[in-house]
Amino acid sequence: MHDERKLMLVLDDIHKSFGDFEAVRGVSADIKEGELITFLGPSGCGKTTLLRIISGLTTPNSGKIILDGQVINDITPEKRGIQMCFQNYALFPHLTVSGNIRYGPEVQKWEKNRIEERVEEMLHLVRLDGLGDRRIDELSGGQQQRVALARALALEPKVLLLDEPLSNLDANLRLQMRDMLREIQSRVNITTVFVTHDQVEAMTISDRLIIMREGVVEQVGPPVAIYENPDNEFIASFIGYVNILKGEVKSISKDSKSAIVSTELGDLEILASKKDIKVGWRVYLIVRPETVIIGSPEERTDINIVKGTIRSIMYAGSTVKYVADIEGKDLIIDQYDPATQGMHGMGDKVMVTIPRNVHVLK
Ligand SMILES: Nc1ncnc2c1ncn2[C@@H]1O[C@H](COP(=O)(O)OP(=O)(O)O)[C@@H](O)[C@H]1O
Ligand SMILES: [Mg+2]
CATH class of the missing domain: 2.40.50.100 (RNA polymerase II/Efflux pump adaptor protein, barrel-sandwich hybrid domain)
Structure with missing residues (x-):
């Protein structure tokens, strides 16, 4: 089956060192429009570093980041059209739910009516209708997670980056949030790069997996293909x-x-x-x-x-x-x-x- 979708995000031989330590060692990836792709690998293998490089928070030593056909290495994070949800949500605690969602569009000087429409739309999308005036510290962990998602999606990014978004939630909530994430992701058809060290989470949520070890890509493919045909022992034992x-x-x-x-x-x-x-x-x-x-x-x-x-x-x-x-x-x-x-x-x-x-x- 030939996949006709266009390439939304391309990583071309990305390298990143911290001092003498090379955290990312030549990572390449082709990510298609609307795809949910997951970097899966043990803690410390360079997943967060890669997301930060894609978002522009970290500069790679070499390699190209290409978004929708354009090299974006020299474009600042706010101008990239990429939004990242952090592991700890990083919400503004002094703002309300709506205040958090509105923040990005306000900074980008959207027209007032459009901002309010967008806030309502986002609240509805993440099923927080009517909770716009709540303070962040009045919300449960799962609700905070949904605000973080709404805030990231408010700016209509081309790519959404999610760094271990479910790791702070308890087991039951994690399952619910995983289903909700996937549902919203396919509904808005947003190209998403997900990062986790949890094999089951990665297998159940992703269109494709990129298995990483020590800064290197080990194997790329749909979950079933990797599960059934792992390229090496590390992947076989890591994937289940x-x-x-x-x-x-x-x-x-x-x-x-x-x-x-x-x-x-x-x-x-x-x-x-x-x-x-x-x-x-x-x-x-x-x-x-x-x-x-x-x-x-x-x-x-x-x-x-x-x-x-x-x-x-x-x-x-x-x-x-x-x-x-x-x-x-x-x-x-x-x-x-x-x-x-x-x-x-x-x-x-x-x-x-x-x-x-x-x-x-x-
Ligand atoms: N700012 C930094 N300075 C020095 N070392 C770092 C820095 N950020 C990450 N590292 C190191 O790079 C490696 C990859 O880190 P990271 O990308 O956070 O891994 P992961 O998200 O897969 O757990 C780790 O060994 C980490 O200690
Ligand atoms: Mg990490």
């Missing part, structure tokens, strides 16, 4: 709980459809079609916990069945995450609907089936 099995390719079937890999858990058969592997190669098998079957499968195939002992149980209602000890190696297994399936207990001996369809890394 995974089992990484070390192994060596022992044989490949005549029709090239399957292969036997000897691993720490014994010999496993894997599907090999479309996979570029050769006998003798050392590989990693990426086994997702939700694809592992615990308990004897109804249709016994005797393929890829290993014996283990339950060593840890994390119960979360609709799912259970087990760690089973198999030949001294830990295997993470997700079981859905344990109420119906029957839960296993600590120390239980179990039969575990490893799927044949696993991701292979060289």
